[in-house]
Amino acid sequence: MQKPGKTPKPAAAPLENPMIASDKVPANASGERLSEEQIWQLLEEVKDPEVPAVSVVELGVVRQLNWQDQQLVVDVTPTYSGCPATDLIEALIAEALMQGGIRNPQIKRVLTPAWTTDWITPAGREKLRQFGIAPPQGSASKMTLLGHDQQISCPHCGSKHTEQISEFGSTACKALYRCSSCLEPFDYFKCI
Amino acid sequence: MTQALTQQQTLHEYLLRLADSNLIISQRLCELCGKAPAVEEEMALMNVALDLVGQARNWYEYAADLDETKRDADTLAFRRDAHEYRNLLLTEQPNGDYAETMARQFYFDVWHYFTLQSLVNAPDERIAGIAAKALKEVTYHLRRSSAWVKRLGDGTEESHQRMEVAVESLWRFTGELITPDQIDTDLAAQGLAPNPEQLAEDWKGMVKEVLTEATLSLQADDAWMYLGSKKGVHTEHLGLILAEMQFLQRAYPDAKTW
Numbered sequence: 001m002q003k004p005g006k007t008p009k010p011a012a013a014p015l016e017n018p019m020i021a022s023d024k025v026p027a028n029a030s031g032e033r034l035s036e037e038q039i040w041q042l043l044e045e046v047k048d049p050e051v052p053a054v055s056v057v058e059l060g061v062v063r064q065l066n067w068q069d070q071q072l073v074v075d076v077t078p079t080y081s082g083c084p085a086t087d088l089i090e091a092l093i094a095e096a097l098m099q100g101g102i103r104n105p106q107i108k109r110v111l112t113p114a115w116t117t118d119w120i121t122p123a124g125r126e127k128l129r130q131f132g133i134a135p136p137q138g139s140a141s142k143m144t145l146l147g148h149d150q151q152i153s154c155p156h157c158g159s160k161h162t163e164q165i166s167e168f169g170s171t172a173c174k175a176l177y178r179c180s181s182c183l184e185p186f187d188y189f190k191c192i
Numbered sequence: 193m194t195q196a197l198t199q200q201q202t203l204h205e206y207l208l209r210l211a212d213s214n215l216i217i218s219q220r221l222c223e224l225c226g227k228a229p230a231v232e233e234e235m236a237l238m239n240v241a242l243d244l245v246g247q248a249r250n251w252y253e254y255a256a257d258l259d260e261t262k263r264d265a266d267t268l269a270f271r272r273d274a275h276e277y278r279n280l281l282l283t284e285q286p287n288g289d290y291a292e293t294m295a296r297q298f299y300f301d302v303w304h305y306f307t308l309q310s311l312v313n314a315p316d317e318r319i320a321g322i323a324a325k326a327l328k329e330v331t332y333h334l335r336r337s338s339a340w341v342k343r344l345g346d347g348t349e350e351s352h353q354r355m356e357v358a359v360e361s362l363w364r365f366t367g368e369l370i371t372p373d374q375i376d377t378d379l380a381a382q383g384l385a386p387n388p389e390q391l392a393e394d395w396k397g398m399v400k401e402v403l404t405e406a407t408l409s410l411q412a413d414d415a416w417m418y419l420g421s422k423k424g425v426h427t428e429h430l431g432l433i434l435a436e437m438q439f440l441q442r443a444y445p446d447a448k449t450w
Contacts, residue, residue: 081325082246111250112321114328166232167336168239172329176232192328 034102039065039072042100046092050085050171053131056093060119063110072097072105077115080172117191128189129155134177136191152188154179164188202375204258205278206385208268209422210307211251212279215269216430217300218244219437220287229290236336240297243329250322270441274431275424282365284430288358291351294340295358299399301334303369306394310386319384338402345406352407359408367417370395375422 034042046056056062056076064075074093078086090107097105117136120128125135134155152162159181169176169187178185197205221241228234252265259268282300287293308330311323344355372380372388379385396413403410420426440447 078246080243080246080329081250081322082242082244084242111325112317114321114325116328166236167332168236170235172239172242176235190332192332 033067034100036065039097039100039102042096042102043074043093046089046096048085049088049092051128051131051133053127053133054120054124056089058121058124058127060121060124061089061115062093068106070103072102073108074105075108075110077110079115082172115192117189120189132156132186133174134186134188136189138191150191152177154182154184155186156184157182162186197375200258201260202378203384204255204260205375206379207251207255207258209278209280211248211255211268212277213283213300213304214244214248214251216277216279216433217283217297218242218248219433220283220285220296221293223287224293233290237293240333240336243326243333247322247326247329250326254318254322266441266446270438274426274434277421277424277426277430277434279421279426279430280365280368281418281421281427282362282369284427284433285362285365286429289354290340291344291354291358292362294337294344295355295362297333298337298341298402299362299366299369301330301337302395302398302402303391304330305334306391306398307386310391311384314384315382316384341402341408342406345403345408355406356408359403360411363411363415364418366399367415368419368421371417371419373422 040057043057043062044055048054048056048059048061051059059079061077061079062074063077066073066075074097076090076093078089086109090109094105094107118139120136128135132155134152137150137152151160152164153160154162154177157179159179161180162177163180164175165178165185166176168174173190173192174187175190176185177188218241221237221244224234224237226234228237248269249265252268255268256263256265263271280300280303282296285292285296287296305327308323308327311319312327314320314323341355341359344351345359346352347355370388370392376385376388380387400410418427
């Protein structure tokens, strides 16, 4: 209840999502707008929570940036329909943008066109390999998904003598393989 | 006599069929969590279930937007009773042994694959978008389940025998996959559902091809078939699935009261 005779303090402009808003003073609190390049740099710092070796930009899930008046709209697409990291990735992107000084960014989930492993950047592929995950081989558009398995190189020793253990690995986007040369098991990022 | 459905009601009903079938087979697969025959198989089954529940969510969200009583996706999934569910009878059948689990998945995947292949071209951006995404995932599901039908069918004497029993005992639930009702034909005429004749031909063709390669008996086209899911008439299994799946939502609506 408001005490009589006392005027309420003017409230600070509330952030849209107080749960993930940073307490830090935004880097560009002066109000100048970040360049598109600076925004992409902010997003490069957001890692895929399930494959922390790669950023959401390298993974190709951030599709587009648009300014609508004073609001930044970020188009984000999930890798798989049931990817359980989808909500978290969106929250992490919003958090990184707000920490970078962008007020009230809108994260828009888009399904079309459907995500494809072709969108994983060359740098992203190399990071996956260094992380121990064989990157997708070949192009999704040229792959006949019902056709024969591709020869997958072991990310540890480079051997081509590998065999599939399961169509699915630790997440829906990966399959489980084993190297017949160095005997190490590894995940393969499936081509879709 | 029932009143003719509006276009919105027809589409809503069809979207529920897609969503419910995905959700129920997904729930069945999840029953194997912690007790699949091998850890690699368990990961695969859970990932297939995850894909399907994600697709179900996409369909439910669309259905929710068309819902006349403004039910949201969670309400559609967790607050309807068995007679309101529109999932294919096949999807609610028990896991049985691994031959039955994979035979059920195979029959379903073939239907799902050709259905989505048609919906990708639907003159409705949202349907086409959800379908295009789902089709990539379901292509993998189909590759996996047909490989299992072949491996068990053309495997040992025992695995062959078990797969033979599985494909035969589930056959009676496959009729409704390719038996259209008024809703199917109405939507097919607009390109919003697969052409029933084409779907039946494609489904039968691929099933025949895989069963033959798996050295399994081909099943009779004129066998007696259970129909009913499109009217909400289900086998006894669905009620038990819902009892488990919906318990939390029923006991603690929206899980807000603990």
